[in-house]
Amino acid sequence: MSEITQPRILLIGTGDTKADELLFMSECIARAGGRTIMMDISVLGDPPYQVAHNKHAVAAAAETTIAAIASSGDENSAMSLMAVGAANLARELADRDAIDGVIAIGGTMGTDLALDVAQALPLGLPKLIVSTVAFSHLIPPERVAADLMMILWAGGLYGLNGTCTAVLSQACGAIVGAAKSAIRPRRDRPVVAITSLGKSCLRYMVELKPQLERRGYEVVVFHTTGMGGRAMESIAAQRGFAAVLDLSLQEVANQLTGSVVNSGADRLENAGRAGIPQIVAPGAIDMVDFPAWLGVPDELSDRPFHAHNRLLASATSGSADRRRIAQAIAEKLSRASAPVAFVLPAGGIQQWDREGEALHDPDALAAFVDAMRSAVAAPVELHEIKDHINSAAFNETVLGIFDRWVAAGIVPPGRTTVAA
Structure with a gap:
């Protein structure tokens, strides 16, 4: 792995309104050992300094002109067009290494644009947004790139201060x-995604991960507490x-029941849209998450609940909600453009739903x-087992489907030896 001694950092902001801040950041980047490449996303004004990629270049990357953007109607439409151009231009720079x-940097305007830029960039290319609304509920989970870093821009509304x-x-x-x-992701072996909660709730990954690794796959496990599922969907x-083993669908249930602990409305859709084979199971769809520090929501006050820690608690959904969740899962899977198998463990779908729990x-x-x-309807395969999701029978069923798909050429074969 070659070491980057003077990283080239693309710095994006509105130079007409935040010139002092951007010039200060350029100095900080140089002091830290980097080299700044400026992209100006101003619409009306111009920065009092030279930039590598001016607003005209950004507009051109959106296949329009800055004059057309300025007269597009309002600030929302203008910055939405600039976001298209900035994302396209940043991706082109990344593709050219x-x-x-x-x-x-930005307030709501700059953050809105920067989120699109981050999503356009490949996994492993560092991306950071300095925002006055970092970590806010204004930012929906589906806008967050898989490896995005954010920092709250305290005192950052207007001008420099300590x-x-x-x-x-x-x-x-x-x-x-x-x-x-x-370290950019290496792709020496085919990558298989698994979704799960922690071992106290869902345990299949303990067996599935080493089994798949022995078959020559790199296995990436995503923690389905909102942002983990979002990261998986983004990739x-x-x-x-x-292949995707989407075996924990709690985020789908959370989104449908109004929980804030969700991954966005497109959860369980991107793999199918991208033509990636999926083995799916309903891990933990019976739990509705809520922030433990807020207390039990009124609408769940009559349901059994489990406090996982001081951050996260879960209540059970009732029969009506579970029927609605089942219908939504089946509908999402029916739109997939690649093979899908749904494993239905009739004996239980998470550790705390066992008798006595x-x-x-x-x-x-x-x-x-x-x-x-x-x-569930064809062409989605339905594999019902009488056992619990935390059972050897469940793991054997999943691996049996996976191996059959490898033999059929649906999933590429693993590589048991990789280049050094």
Whole structure:
């Protein structure tokens, strides 16, 4: 792995309104050992300095002109067009290996644009947004790139001050350090994604991961507590997997029942849209997550619940919600453009739904199983087993489907030896 001694950092911002901040950041990047490449996303004004990629280049990358953007109607339409251009231009620079990292600053406008830029960039290229709305509920999960870094821009509304320069200097040091240190993903072996919760709830990954690795695959496990599923969907949309074992669908259930712990409305859709084969199971769809520190929501107050820690708690969904979840899962899978197998463990779908556990509800489980039987239709394969999801029989069923697909050429064969 060759070391990057002077990372080329693409710095994105509105130079007509944030010139002082951007020039300060350029100095910080240089002091940290990087080299700044400026992209100006101003619409009306111009920065008082030279940039490598001006607003006209950004507009051209969106196949329009800055005059057309300025007269497009309002600030939302104008910045949406600039976002298209900035994302296209940044991706073109990344594809040419002309940049080693990207940092952008903004309030809601700049953040909105920067989120599109980050999603256009490949996994492993460091990307950081300095934002006055970082970590806010204004940012929906589906807008967040898989490896995006964010920092709250305290005191960053207007002009330089000691508070905001402390943040900006940290951010610049972080992006230069990340660009120097980043190890881009190697693709020596086909990559298989697995979704799961922790071992106290779902345990199949303990067996499936080493089994798939022995077959010559790199296995990436995603924690399905909202952002983990979002990361998986983002990489799937870029066709980053040979196969997806989407065995924990709690985020789908959360989104349908209004929980904030979700991955966006396109959860369980991107792999199918990208033509990636999927083995799917309903791990933990019976749990509705909520922030433990807010207390049990009124609408769940009569349902059994389990506090996982001080951040996260879960209540069970009832039979009606589970029927609705089953229908939504089947509908999403029916739109896939590659083979899909659905494994239905009728004996239970997470550790805490066993008899004697806090979330045991056999009637609601039976309602879900019946609904899935009715909803899943060809060409989606339905594999029902009587066992629990945390059982050897479940793992054997999943591996049996996977091996059959490898033999049929649906999933590429693994590589048991890789280049050094």
